[in-house]
Amino acid sequence: MTDDLTIDVNAELSGADLAAFIAAKLCHDFVSPAGAINSGLDLLNDPSAADMRDDALGLITQSASKLLSLVYFCRVAFGAATTSERFTGDELKGLVAGMIEGGRATMDWRVSETDFDKPSARALLNLAYLTAGALPSGGEAVITSRRDGDTLILTGLAEGARARLKPEAITGLSGERLKEGLAGQWIQPYWLWLTAHEAGGSLSVIAEEGRVALVARMPA
Structure with missing residues (x-):
């Protein structure tokens, strides 16, 4: 099984195409x-x-x-295959912790919100996981949340000696179609961007040497 697929950047990404890329990643x-x-x-x-x-x-x-841990995480992070309409901060923390357990990154969970709807929960899970994933050689992933009026701001800050995002991830987080590279490295960042934008929010990314910051702004 490979994830070295390329996407026609000029073609519209259909729901079936999106499902196929997500399914391929999950199988991988x-x-x-x-x-x-x-x-x-x-x-x-x-x-x-x-x-x-x-x-x-x-x-x-x-x-x-x-x-x-993968099954529990993915059913919330990638879909709506759950009867829960809302999630607690502790539930989401547990899902992320199960995914990064045994890895080199540590997580500092500073999420002040105690209640999340499905879009915000989906955004937070993917943001937190991608933040930890930006620390292949170890470091600290700090995950925070705060409210600003009617906006819920979710932030992931990765700091470590080799904190970085792969080019495919930067493309996905920018909401751009993949021109070349590994679709498996692109689809989850793109899914995070899509989750934020379809909810009426936004996503921004800062990637510099030793530091990566992801900020999702979601309707509260």
Whole structure:
């Protein structure tokens, strides 16, 4: 499976196209933990690997937890496949924490809001995850929220020695169609931009050496 797809920049992105790119990304993300679970089961069923039973169980447990975190995160971050119309800040924090657990980035959650509608919850999840993802070598992702009149301002600040955004991510966060590069690196940033704009809000990005800032402004 690859995500090295290119998009015709001159063509309109249809709902079917958008769904296809998101589905491809989700399948790509799910393959690793699902494959690890299968490998662990193979070890358990191999009579010659009896001495690796504890390792196999550990691999299955860790991978199943990661897969479950992915499912819980994605059903809110990418869709509306949930009966909840509103989410608490603690619920959203837990979803992001499950995604970045085991990574090099740490998260400082300073979200003051306690209640989010679906568009704002979707924006916050994607913004927080992309902020942490901008720290491949480690660093701190500070996630904040505040109200300014009728606007909810969500901010993700990534600071670290190698804090950066890939070119495809910058393209997506700017709301631009991908001309070249990896669609898998583009679709989630573009989805965040689309989420903010379809809700009547906006998204801005600052990317400089050692520092990345994402700011989503959503109707409160």
